[in-house]
Amino acid sequence: MEQTIQCPGFRAAGVACGLKPNGDKDLGLIVADRPASVAGVFTRNRVKAAPVQLCQERLAAGTCSAVIINSGNANCATGAQGRTDAEAMARIAAEAVGVDPQSVLVASTGVIGQPLPIERIRDGVPTLVAGLRHDGFGDLARAMMTTDTVPKAEVRWGEVDGKRFTVAAVAKGAGMIRPDMATMLAFVCTDVAADPRVLRTLLQAACDRSFNRISIDGDTSTNDTVLLMASGVSGIRLEAEAAQHRFQSLLDEMLLALAKQLVKDGEGVTKVVEIRVHGAADRSAALKVADTIAHSPLVKTAFFGEDANWGRILAAAGRSGIELDPDRVDIYFDDVQMAAAGQGCGDAAEARAAAIMKLPAYAVTVDLHAGDAAASLLTCDFSVDYVKINADYRS
């Protein structure tokens, strides 16, 4: 976050309103200068927080004027009062900014099952609105943080027909991260113009290549929300296939960069590990194996212990539910082959792998030799600090 994050047509802000006991920033706002075209991707958890339900309904309009975001309380499992509070958040922001309350979206992250202290949000909004700036995305990124240790934001520029466009995004992650989707919020602003249906297609594809490929603890949040807002200020309209393709590439690249930041800053994470599965009979089988390895507590604690325990990787592949011939499986840590045809490659390989295990990031490749399909996931280790952070989260 060394560069200033901003996007023509949008202002942002982040302040502290007392939701976090320690006084850190916990209330954020994005305002579009004029109603922006918008699309969203949300959690697939059957338990959806009130703000997620509100967003999903309001996205039918295809445009929005503002998004108000709080951390410190997820406003989830809060019943009818939760829905009333989510609508109140939107209305309070709308009145302060001077827009239609129906054009305001809401996102919340934090503890589940506690009533939202709406009065604190009401009291915080005047300062929040007063702080709106084109370069306010850094403050917003801070206001979204829960157990994140650093704010996450990215900006990229592209060109279509000689005109420049901008994509800026903020995100938060940390725990409860798995494909479909992470416990995460991400807000992407761009100055292109596009139909909401086009935005939806582009956003879903980019999420599938980024946020849906990362895993921290295998839990799926009730509040995951990714919004893509387009102001149109650049004068570029995403109609031609070439323009859409150019935008998609940039969006993919940016969300993948953010996804990697999320894993790296996952709770207690000391290693980021890419699990690559090759040679599967089909993509579904490759994904099952990658997913089982990426979530195995025994594999993840071995990563933490810098132990090249390929036996646990083979055992996880074996319980993934696919047909698998263990006597054909090869396993690599980066370029070091640890297992060939299901058996260990000996002390020399162990010694070379030991050095790789000390790196902050590396790849584990599993070749099933059963076909041509492949899949990959980004995961992390399971550390003593993960347990400590999550044992004490509510206290």
Added chain:
Amino acid sequence: MEQTIQCPGFRAAGVACGLKPNGDKDLGLIVADRPASVAGVFTRNRVKAAPVQLCQERLAAGTCSAVIINSGNANCATGAQGRTDAEAMARIAAEAVGVDPQSVLVASTGVIGQPLPIERIRDGVPTLVAGLRHDGFGDLARAMMTTDTVPKAEVRWGEVDGKRFTVAAVAKGAGMIRPDMATMLAFVCTDVAADPRVLRTLLQAACDRSFNRISIDGDTSTNDTVLLMASGVSGIRLEAEAAQHRFQSLLDEMLLALAKQLVKDGEGVTKVVEIRVHGAADRSAALKVADTIAHSPLVKTAFFGEDANWGRILAAAGRSGIELDPDRVDIYFDDVQMAAAGQGCGDAAEARAAAIMKLPAYAVTVDLHAGDAAASLLTCDFSVDYVKINADYRS
């Protein structure tokens, strides 16, 4: 293990042969005075260790004379040499005891992917056989331990038609435990007589009600083996339905007691928690919800932190893949209702639950109010020590 564990018709022993670097017991043996009727239940992991493959083949005969067991090395992912070594283990034991090598079964537990030091086993067998005693099951239980902190053994007596019968069992567990099945070995000896097919039915049913209902870390081992051997010495033959029923009850009770011991002694475990799901549309849905809650790292770290975080339990239920109306879900910690119709029950409930969370064992009940089906699992917390134990396992 205060009482002496023994069963008429069987002798057992356990010694140290140098497979464990610390010099602890690591080689065990059960010998039947005459060939015993036998049945087995094994891991469903597609990666099966060499001794599991050997047992599955030899069980076709329906009888066995001995079982040789080692800890410290799983003889898994060891290829053709692994199979040769498993056969050699059986042959060495057979020659020392004076039985047909084909009538000897083998079980191994420990690190995956390292060649079995068969010479140490060969050197240890004479002492092992010399140590065979009717009350040697305690030594055997010690020789099976890996990260277990205490040996596990049980004995029970029953009566059929005025005659007494005995069931004695030893087990080891600790890590890599989940339904279908645990990383566990269990050997059950009884003095009834029964057809191997009857034993198989009884054993599978008892496993489904015990070892297949416990979870420590969600990983499934490559070596899980449960054997039931029947000497017939009591003169009771399990033919009549009433006799089978009587035996089944006793076996169920005993394996459930052992399963609870396994969870309690799971790696780093400080809490044993029964997850009960009621009111599901069908049993499969109830099991999916129980399984997702029982394996959620966020739920399990909250148990460790003594945090009655029912929101994480609701969120886990929501991602379990079943249709679920969060606004109907009730959640209890023992008899304290924490959530009613998807919402928290307030500070008084939190205060009462706080006391329950400090207990070494309690139940979490989730009522979905969607039908009449139910399921339950035994799980445990996820502690700092679990991570430490598994980070350093091979070193």
